[in-house]
Amino acid sequence: MRRVMRIVSVLFLLLIHFRQYHSECVMTECDGTEDKNHPPCKTNISSIAPITVIRSKNPDYFNRIEKFCSHLILEDHRSNVCCTENQIQGMTDRLSNAVAILGSCPSCFDNFAKLWCQFTCSPDQSDFMTVVETSGPLKIVERIEFEVSRDFTEGLYDSCKSVWFGNDLSLHMLTTDGKVSYNNFFGFMGKKNPTQNIPVNTDFVHSANEVIKTNKRKFLSNWYIQKIMNLPITPCHKSAGPNLPACGVIDCPSNSYQLLDLSGAERLGKKVFTTAFLKPEWALQICGCIALTVGLVFVLKYSCHRHPTVDGCYMDIGKGSLEIQFEHLCEQYATKVIAHPWKFVLLGLLIAAFCCSGNSKFHSLTNSIDQASSAKGETRQDRKIFFDTFGPTHRIEQVFLTLPPSTGTMFNMPLFEEMFTLVNNIKNLSVVYGTSTIKLDDICYKPLGEKRGCAIMSPTNYFQNNWETFQNAGPANEGDEELDDLHWEHLKYCIKNPLTVSTYSEMSCFGEFGGPIEPSLVFGGGLCFQYYGARTFMITILLNGDEGKCIEWEAEFMKMMSKYKMKNANFTFMTESSIAVCNKTIIRVIIVLIQNELQVAVETDKIVSVAACAAVLLWVFTMLGTYHWPEPSLLSALVHHKLLISVSAVMINVISVWCSIGVFSLFDVHATDNAIVVLFFVITCIGINRIFVTIRTFQSNGHCYGLPNISDREINHRITDTMRRSIPIVLTNSLICSTCFFLAGGVPPYVSVSMPAVEVFARHAGLAILFDTAFYLLVILPLFQYDARREMLGKCEIWPWYEISDNTKTDICMQVSEGTLRSPVDWFKIAIAPLLLYRVCRVCTIIVFSFTLACSLFWTLKLEYGFDQTMAFSKESYLTNHFKNMNKVLNTGPQVFFIVQGNIQWHEPKIQNKFCTLAGCDENSMGNKIRSLAYAENYEGNYLHGDVNIWLDSYLQFMHPRGSCCKTDGKHFCEYYRTV
Structure with a gap:
């Protein structure tokens, strides 16, 4: 019995000394302080108990608690809290600021609000919080230890780590060192920073389970159970409440909400030539062109008859074959040219003067959009819609x-x-x-x-x-x-x-x-x-x-x-620069930098083109002449030169280009300065072939060397024979070249090209070739017959009053018949042509050609659209260096706009959810797809990156704000606007 009483006494004493520790407040509002952002003070005897707030007695107080800390409200419309009304007002204001950063994901913000509600207002503060350091007589809290469950802290971080704010992660603003991590996140929130609304230093203790600790309070040593703060976490893909949607797909990339994965995407849309099948309409157009060509060849080649006594093929049209009829017409035309040369020249000059007069209306295209996109093209239409709706973009x-x-x-x-x-x-x-x-x-x-x-x-x-x-x-x-x-x-x-x-x-x-x-x-x-x-x-x-x-x-x-x-x-x-227009008249063109540099480049191109034309002129003059000095006089060496006809041919090429530009200018179709410069060079290179055909036809038959006392009839016969042979070749060549250019230029009935710069250049080139052909018939042939007559008579080119002697003429004709007098062109006939006839050379030529063709086809498939913008300027230009800097260091490109057209009922929630990106919007909405592409970092070909602004998101946030932050003034994060 005594033993039992001893045991009971011991148990009684243990029950006296072992008591359950009751939760209390550890910090509260400082005495005499009305500042809602003032740091808290350590509690004393009078403030250690929680405050009871009842809805009916304290409606404003209660509503603030309910706004962000609804988990602290009991069933009977009351709440026990450790924060005063002033403190709860400061906390709700700070959380309202956080809504702007984390509010796009309601679940993340709900978890974030729970943490600070427990920190500021929980009636169980003493269970998981300990004041470590205070200052001043009021015992202002400087440092506090906050013991939180590891499950809660990890859940909070996981729900917020992928939330976006603008073009960056929200936690970049809430972490130390700007690097988003678990430790940096809680390290940022635990470091006192009044400017960031963090009032005290907080040591977060991340505990896994409840622990038993000893606490010496007053003079009594007690054992008590130390609890930790551990509230249920709301995962980001789940709703935080009955009236709150789950986080959007961008803010919550969990297993079922993945960001757009482009790791296996193929880079398409940049190559000029691909192995993909052509569109049906293009295939039909190409087949039509091939069929037309085959039909034309069949008519000209295989629908003819063989004459038993005449070699060759002819068609039964008129009195002879088609070829003979055509040559007969050319012979008749040559006769007219020889009889009335100045009439043809005058007619050609009148046509040139009329067409060139259109250049008075010419102005160069300077707007890049006019060169790269057609007036009816999709790009131009989208640009017009954007400018009409939102106005022009910034300079x-x-x-x-x-x-x-x-x-x-x-x-x-x-x-x-x-x-x-x-x-x-x-x-x-x-x-x-x-x-x-x-x-x-x-x-x-x-x-x-x-x-x-x-x-x-x-x-x-x-x-x-x-x-x-x-x-x-x-x-x-x-x-x-x-x-x-x-x-x-x-x-x-x-x-x-x-x-x-x-x-x-x-x-x-x-x-x-x-x-x-x-x-x-x-x-x-x-x-x-x-x-x-x-x-x-x-x-x-x-x-x-x-x-x-x-x-x-x-x-x-x-x-x-x-x-x-x-x-x-x-x-x-x-x-940048542009053209100022007033009263429908261009009163001033201010070329600033870019256009100035383009103009300098154009001027440089002009010099290059003039030099190229001079080189062509020198080449023609050199290759068409015959170099010998038959008599002591220097003038005798210039009898068989071709300076006059060479200069005339190049001048006619240039005039042809001006005529083409003038005609198109009359119809208000203009080209760029760069295109015109290239046009001169191209037409000169193509047109110079005509004079080569004519002169070489004249020289190859020995017509250029006249005999003593040669008759006018013989001279006219030789000139007529040369024209009869050369005119068909020139006309055929011109028809083929102009057809190719008109095909690229989209001249009916050909296919149209969508890029205006190419289209306009091709049309100008095609018409310039036709003009060049016309001037060949009207101007060049009369000049040729004059030069040929002069040469056969043995007269000097630059001094026609000088004429070589009859003996010299006879000697020259004998040298030509013996093959001892040659021109530079004969070098190709003597050296190059025999070399190509060797079997080894032919085999090597075929191999080189085949290899070159194969390499060209291979690299053509690698060719991509466009070119580097530095190629538009000279290497010495400072813009070239600027663009190189842009390519090297600039990580941000131009803005990209996605415009939705049509009669869309934006007020309907179902329509809104198809475009918005906020919580509750469709996972596959247009906005979410664009954001996913902008934030995807696993695809090298993805150039869409940066901030994504969707007006519908801003509108919905404005209509249903979660916080009271309206805008920033650059000094304070928010300005508050209250309605009266």
Whole structure:
């Protein structure tokens, strides 16, 4: 019995000393403080118990708890919390700010809100929170230990790690070092930072299970069960409540919600020639062309008869064969030319004068869209719809600064001083326009209105483009071991977190225009850590004012930058230009930089083309003449030269091009300067063949050497025979060439080409060839008969009063008959032709030809559309270097717009879900597909990347806001607007 009583006494004593620990508040509002953002204080005897909030007695208080902390509400419309009304107001305001970052995924934000609701208001704070450090007489909490279940913290991180905010992950703004990871996420939230609304330092203790700890409180040593904060987690692909949708497919890439996988995609759509089957309409058109050609050949070749006494084939048309009839017509025409040469020349010159008069209406195409896209093409129509709906796009001015190899890192004070000076000079650049003075501030794009600054993407805009602001950042305090110079700490922090409103230097990262500066737009490089080592800095300015004012300012900008000097960096620049039109008359064409460079390139091409024409002229003059000096006089050496006919042929080629341009200009069809330059060269090369055919036909039959006392009848016979043989060849050649060009130019009934630059060039070339043929018949042949008559009479070309003697004429004819007098063209007949007849040479020629053909076909399949933009300028152009810099360091390309046309009922939720990307939208909506493509990083051929803005998302968020944050002012993250 005594033993039993002893056991009972021991148990009684144990029951006295072992008691259950009751949950209490560990921090509350500081006494006498009304600031809702003030850090909390450690609880005392009077504030250790939770506060009871009843809906009927405290409606505003209760509604704030219900907004984000509904899990703290009990069934009887009351709640026990450890936060005062002032504290709950501050917490809900801070969570409202977080909605802008994490609100696109309701499940993520719900988990995030649970964490801070438990931290601020949970009635069980003492179970999982311990105040570690306080300051001041009020015992302001400086550091607290927060023990959280590992399942909860990992679930919170997993639900938020893929949530997007703008063109970046949301957690990039909520992590240390700008790198999204589990430790960096909780490390960021645990570090005190009043500017980021983090009031105290928090040591997150990630525990797996409940543990038993000892606690010495007052004077009594007690054992109690230490709990941890562990609430149910809502996975991102599940709804966080009855009225909340699950996260969208972009914010929740779980097994059933994958981002677009393009790893196995094939790169298509860039090759000029592919092995794919042609479209049916193209196949039919090609078959029609082949059938027409075959039919024509059959008619001309196989529908003829053999004459028993005459060699060759002829058709029963008229009195003889078709060939004979055609040659007879050519002979009759030659007779007319010989009889009335000046009448034909005069007629040709009149036609040339009339057609060339159309050049008075000519103006060169300067707009690239007019050259690359047809008026009825899809690109032009989409562009028109976009401009009619949203207005023209912004004009872009760019400056790229590159550090020389001898310069160190980008964190260079002299460099930034020069950069601030450059930006300031650009901002102060003025130009007189009419009666007013125009500055950049008058024409620049201001996204937040006229009261804010210009949208200038520049590293200096992290300091609001103000040198004094940069200087005020100042170096770090003495003895500060954590920070380096605050100039660069501010810049580094802004690169990692562009949306930061206050850094270590207590300055905003937002530009003077009130918006963030995307690092990829101002630093050359790819990833965040690479920006610190950037050696190229980009300054981009957007203009959105009156076009005439912009053009004038751009002209002055080009003049300034052309003479600008920098000591610590090399730079390249680029701007735009256009044509100012008033009262339907072009009053001024201001060529600024790009067009100026194109014009310089055109002028260079003109020089090259003139040189090419001179080379062709020299070649014709050299190859068609016969070089001998039969008499002591120098003039005798010029009897058998062809200077007159060579110069005339080249001039006729040039006139033919001008006639073609003039005719098309009369019908308001214009070409580019580049196309015209190439046109002169092409037509000259093609047209010069005609004079070669005629002269060589005349020379090969020995007609060019006259005998003493040769009669006019014999001379006319020789000239007529040459024309009869050469005219059919020239006409056939002209018909084939012009047909090919008209086929490419889309002249009816041929197939049309969709690219205007090719189409216009081909049409001009085809018509120029026809003009060249006409002038050959009207001008060149009369000049040829004059030159041939002169040569057979033995007269000098440049001094027709000089004539070689009869004995010399006889000697020359004997040398020709013996084969001792030759022209340069005979070298091909003597040396090249016999060489090609050797069997070895023929075999080698066939092998080389076959190999070349096979290689050409192979590399043709590798050929891709377009060409590098640097090919449009000379190597010496500063635009060439600028474009090279763009290709090398610029990670962001032009904007891409997706326009939906049609009568769409946007107010219907089913229609909205097919286009939006928010939580609750269709998984396969158009917006989700575009976002998936923009964020897919596993396909080298995917060039769509960056921020995706869908107006429907913005509209739905505006109509159903979750937070009270309306916009940023560049200093504070949000401005609040309350309705009265």
